[in-house]
Amino acid sequence: MAGDFSKLMNYARYVASEVDKVINEVVEGEPQKLYEASNHLIKAGGKRLRPLALVLSGRMYGLDERVGIRAGASVEILHNFTLIHDDIMDKDAFRRGVPTVHTVYGEDMAILAGDLLFAKAFEALGRLSGLVPADRLVKAFRELAWAAVTVAEGQALDMDFERRWDVTLDEYLLMIYKKTAALFKSSLVMGALLAGAPENEITNLERFAEGVGIAFQIRDDVLGLVADESVLGKPVYSDLKEGKKTVLVIYALSRLSTNEKKKLISTLGRRDASAEELKDLAELIKSTGAVEFADDLADKHLKQGLEALNRVRPVDHEAKDLLRDLALFVTARNY
Amino acid sequence: MAGDFSKLMNYARYVASEVDKVINEVVEGEPQKLYEASNHLIKAGGKRLRPLALVLSGRMYGLDERVGIRAGASVEILHNFTLIHDDIMDKDAFRRGVPTVHTVYGEDMAILAGDLLFAKAFEALGRLSGLVPADRLVKAFRELAWAAVTVAEGQALDMDFERRWDVTLDEYLLMIYKKTAALFKSSLVMGALLAGAPENEITNLERFAEGVGIAFQIRDDVLGLVADESVLGKPVYSDLKEGKKTVLVIYALSRLSTNEKKKLISTLGRRDASAEELKDLAELIKSTGAVEFADDLADKHLKQGLEALNRVRPVDHEAKDLLRDLALFVTARNY
Numbered sequence: 001m002a003g004d005f006s007k008l009m010n011y012a013r014y015v016a017s018e019v020d021k022v023i024n025e026v027v028e029g030e031p032q033k034l035y036e037a038s039n040h041l042i043k044a045g046g047k048r049l050r051p052l053a054l055v056l057s058g059r060m061y062g063l064d065e066r067v068g069i070r071a072g073a074s075v076e077i078l079h080n081f082t083l084i085h086d087d088i089m090d091k092d093a094f095r096r097g098v099p100t101v102h103t104v105y106g107e108d109m110a111i112l113a114g115d116l117l118f119a120k121a122f123e124a125l126g127r128l129s130g131l132v133p134a135d136r137l138v139k140a141f142r143e144l145a146w147a148a149v150t151v152a153e154g155q156a157l158d159m160d161f162e163r164r165w166d167v168t169l170d171e172y173l174l175m176i177y178k179k180t181a182a183l184f185k186s187s188l189v190m191g192a193l194l195a196g197a198p199e200n201e202i203t204n205l206e207r208f209a210e211g212v213g214i215a216f217q218i219r220d221d222v223l224g225l226v227a228d229e230s231v232l233g234k235p236v237y238s239d240l241k242e243g244k245k246t247v248l249v250i251y252a253l254s255r256l257s258t259n260e261k262k263k264l265i266s267t268l269g270r271r272d273a274s275a276e277e278l279k280d281l282a283e284l285i286k287s288t289g290a291v292e293f294a295d296d297l298a299d300k301h302l303k304q305g306l307e308a309l310n311r312v313r314p315v316d317h318e319a320k321d322l323l324r325d326l327a328l329f330v331t332a333r334n335y
Numbered sequence: 336m337a338g339d340f341s342k343l344m345n346y347a348r349y350v351a352s353e354v355d356k357v358i359n360e361v362v363e364g365e366p367q368k369l370y371e372a373s374n375h376l377i378k379a380g381g382k383r384l385r386p387l388a389l390v391l392s393g394r395m396y397g398l399d400e401r402v403g404i405r406a407g408a409s410v411e412i413l414h415n416f417t418l419i420h421d422d423i424m425d426k427d428a429f430r431r432g433v434p435t436v437h438t439v440y441g442e443d444m445a446i447l448a449g450d451l452l453f454a455k456a457f458e459a460l461g462r463l464s465g466l467v468p469a470d471r472l473v474k475a476f477r478e479l480a481w482a483a484v485t486v487a488e489g490q491a492l493d494m495d496f497e498r499r500w501d502v503t504l505d506e507y508l509l510m511i512y513k514k515t516a517a518l519f520k521s522s523l524v525m526g527a528l529l530a531g532a533p534e535n536e537i538t539n540l541e542r543f544a545e546g547v548g549i550a551f552q553i554r555d556d557v558l559g560l561v562a563d564e565s566v567l568g569k570p571v572y573s574d575l576k577e578g579k580k581t582v583l584v585i586y587a588l589s590r591l592s593t594n595e596k597k598k599l600i601s602t603l604g605r606r607d608a609s610a611e612e613l614k615d616l617a618e619l620i621k622s623t624g625a626v627e628f629a630d631d632l633a634d635k636h637l638k639q640g641l642e643a644l645n646r647v648r649p650v651d652h653e654a655k656d657l658l659r660d661l662a663l664f665v666t667a668r669n670y
Contacts, residue, residue: 029484034491085450089443108424111446112491115420118453119483126477134469141476142461148454149364152447156369159443 008325015055015069016048022073026124027117037105037113038120042080044096049330050075050187056323057191057205060314067131068191071140074124075187078144081117082151082183084110089159090242091271094234118148132194139193147186154178161245162269165253172250173214180220181213204311208327211305215331218298221246222291225282226335237278243269247297248290255288295333302331343660350390350404351383357408361459362452372440372448373455377415379431384665385410385522391658392526392540395649402466403526406475409459410522413479416452417486417518419445424494425577426606429569453483467529474528482521489513496580497604500588507585508549515555516548539646543662546640550666553633556581557626560617561670572613578604582632583625590623630668637666 023042029035051072058068086092087100088110094100102110125144128137157175161167188205197205223232224239225248239246249268256264267273267281305327314320358377364370386407393403421427422435423445429435437445460479463472492510496502523540532540558567559574560583574581584603591599602608602616640662649655 029488031488031491031495033495034488085446088446107442108494109491111420111423112487112494115449115453116484116487116491118450119480119487122457122476122480123484126473126480129473129477134473138461138464138469138472138476141457141473142464145454145457145461149451149458152451152454153364153366153369156366156444156447156451159447160366160368 005325005329008322008329011322012047012049012052012326015052015072018069019048019051019073019076022070022124023077026073026127027077027120033105033109034112034116037101037109038116040098040101040104040113041084041095042077044098046076046080046096048072048076049326050079050184053184053209053323053326054187054191056319056326057188058195059191059316059319060312060323061192061195061197061201062315063191063195064131067128067194070128070131071125071190071194072187074121074144075147075183075190077117077124078121078148079183081114081121082155084114084117086155088114089155090238092234092238097233121148128194133196136194136196140190143186143190143193147183150178150182154180154182158244162243164245165265167245167250169247169250172245172247176214176217177210180217181210184213184216185209201312201314204308207308208305208312208323211301211303211308212327212331215298215302215305218247218294218301219331219333221248222294222298222333223335225285226291231334237282240268240278240281241271241273247294248285251290251293252285252288255290256284260284298331302327340660340664343657343664346657347382347384347387347661350387350407353404354383354386354408354411357405357459358412361408361462362412362455368440368444369447369451372436372444373451375433375436375439375448376419376430377412379433381411381415381431383407383411384661385414385519388519388544388658388661389522389526391654391661392523393530394526394651394654395647395658396527396530396532396536397650398526398530399466402463402529405463405466406460406525406529407522409456409479410482410518410525412452412459413456413483414518416449416456417490419449419452421490423449424490425573427569427573427577432568456483463529468531471529471531475525478521478525478528482518485513485517489515489517493579497578499580500600502580502585504582504585507580507582511549511552512545515552516545519548519551520544536647536649539643542643543640543647543658546636546638546643547662547666550633550637550640553582553629553636554666554668556583557629557633557668558670560620561626566669572617575603575613575616576606576608582629583620586625586628587620587623590625591619595619633666637662 027035027038027042054072054075055065055068059065083095084101087095088102088107092100093103101113121144125141154175158179161175185206188209189202192202192205229236252264253261264281264284267277306324309324312320362370362373389407389410390400390403394400418430419436422430423437423442427435428438436448456479460475489510493514496510520541523544524537527537527540564571587599588596599616599619602612641659644659647655
């Protein structure tokens with residue numbers, strides 16, 4: 001399903017640079033150190049895929065691109081808040097190739113920087129007042145609040161799963177739906193809501209986002225097992241060290257012999273595991289066919305998502321085509 | 336200025352119990368442990384003064400009390416979020432007479448519980464959709480976002496001041512305006528905005544809230560120096576242990592001799608200071624007349640606030656009288 005993403009990439013770069021201008025405007029103030037900490041991760045990069053999804057979704061139903069970009073800044077700010085707090089909880093020292101916020105500024109400041117960004121996400125959305133009808137803006141506010149609630153619930157599940165060995169595939173899928181797919185879904189829905197799109201269109205967009213969001217996270221889990229540090233922007237095997245119950249681990253646990261399972265359990269989640277132990281663990285998981293299983297599962301969800309997108313009836317067909325490209329791009333097997 | 340607060344107290348109890356019903360409805364869900372942690376501090380008590388202020392402010396301009404109560408739940412949820420995160424940063428082990436959230440559930444869960452409440456505050460406000468005109472609700476959303484931004488900025492100043500010895504009175508006043516008065520201000524403004532009150536009324540309410548909020552925090556600082564544990568709901572002298580630059584400390588630093596100042600600096604902010612050392616420090620601060628200075632300063636701000644309230648022209652005069660009582664009650668000298 002790989003294709004030519006050059007058109008998408010060009011548009012993505014344009015949207016990202018416009019979104020960043022808005023973020024710069026919104027995440028600016030005093031005290032200086034708080035704002036520095038809040039901007040640290042934002043400045044480290046990121047593809048701004050959620051704003052892109054929002055802009056394209058809005059465009060499909062005639063939303064002014066400038067409005068989409070401003071709303072996109074809001075979801076990107078919210079996304080960065082979740083990353084800062086997740087990194088504290090997961091004790092991750094690197095992200096996007098740079099030290100995480102709490103590593104540089106300390107945990108207290110990182111908590112506060114996340115809180116500030118959380119608030120700024122809602123401030124950014126509020127700045128659309130006067131540019132879109134108030135009833136649509138209220139719907140967008142409610143959608144953003146729903147996403148923030150759901151992402152927190154997803155993170156709680158993720159943390160709880162670290163201490164459990166009986167996590168089922170369905171529980172995993174619910175967790176990644178909440179932790180990853182929900183904000184992607186809300187980005188698309190916010191674009192459509194701000195444009196005043198019909199109800200049934202929004203339902204199809206939700207199905208699309210759900211499929212793509214889940215497929216994206218499954219691929220990301222695989223990437224964590226097979227990619228190297230330069231691709232990940234963080235140390236390899238951090239999922240294994242943190243005891244994350246990825247789809248790969250869940251599948252492997254269901255396939256391994258009692259002895260192999262013991263071996264997996266004895267290493268997974270051990271922060272002090274050596275590079276060699278982690279490599280062995282990764283090989284053990286791969287030996288079960290977990291990667292192939294995960295790839296098939298991602299393909300299935302992606303397919304369902306694309307089918308839902310096919311049912312969408314936009315006014316701007318180019319935007320729909322780009323959204324399809326975006327889905328294929330973020331779920332491509334880069335390994 | 337002490338008076339008979341029985342009418343206010345009765346109404347406060349009624350509003351608090353109605354607000355709590357709404358909070359129960361909103362802060363409910365799964366995973367169970369996350370919601371337990373999120374409800375821990377809420378269930379421990381609190382007077383729900385911000386919701387009361389919002390309800391009264393709304394009533395002054397004809398807002399349905401039920402709507403005020405729902406919006407009040409939103410600001411109370413936001414307030415509890417800030418307390419949970421502040422307690423982590425300040426390493427406070429007790430609040431409202433119970434162990435703090437991070438003490439019971441661990442820091443990671445406390446971060447997440449705060450995040451969930453933050454999101455739930457916006458969800459709660461969004462539930463007013465259909466009950467008030469959308470343009471007013473958008474204004475309320477923007478006000479709540481402003482408060483959340485401002486409280487984070489205030490907390491950053493407070494933390495920064497812990498490491499500084501040259502904090503001025505003006506810097507202190509800006510900090511407590513942001514950290515304490517801002518959310519009280521936004522509560523009053525949200526009530527008025529939801530009721531569709533005129534612009535100049537809102538300006539007077541802001542001045543009122545500013546004066547009362549600042550007076551309240553100054554009294555709270557004094558209470559931290561003179562009250563005992565049963566009144567505070569937390570260990571005495573925690574401000575001193577944490578090195579907080581309260582108005583008392585700032586005043587004392589400006590009055591003490593070089594030697595006394597050295598003594599103050601050597602104990603203030605030392606987490607391992609003994610009970611005796613802390614008591615000596617408190618006496619040293621009191622000996623400068625800091626309490627009297629703080630009381631006068633609180634009186635001055637309260638007076639300015641009440642003058643602004645006098646300029647308010649409500650349709651419901653009982654609500655205005657109760658708001659005046661509320662101001663006197665929260666700034667009363669309980670020492």
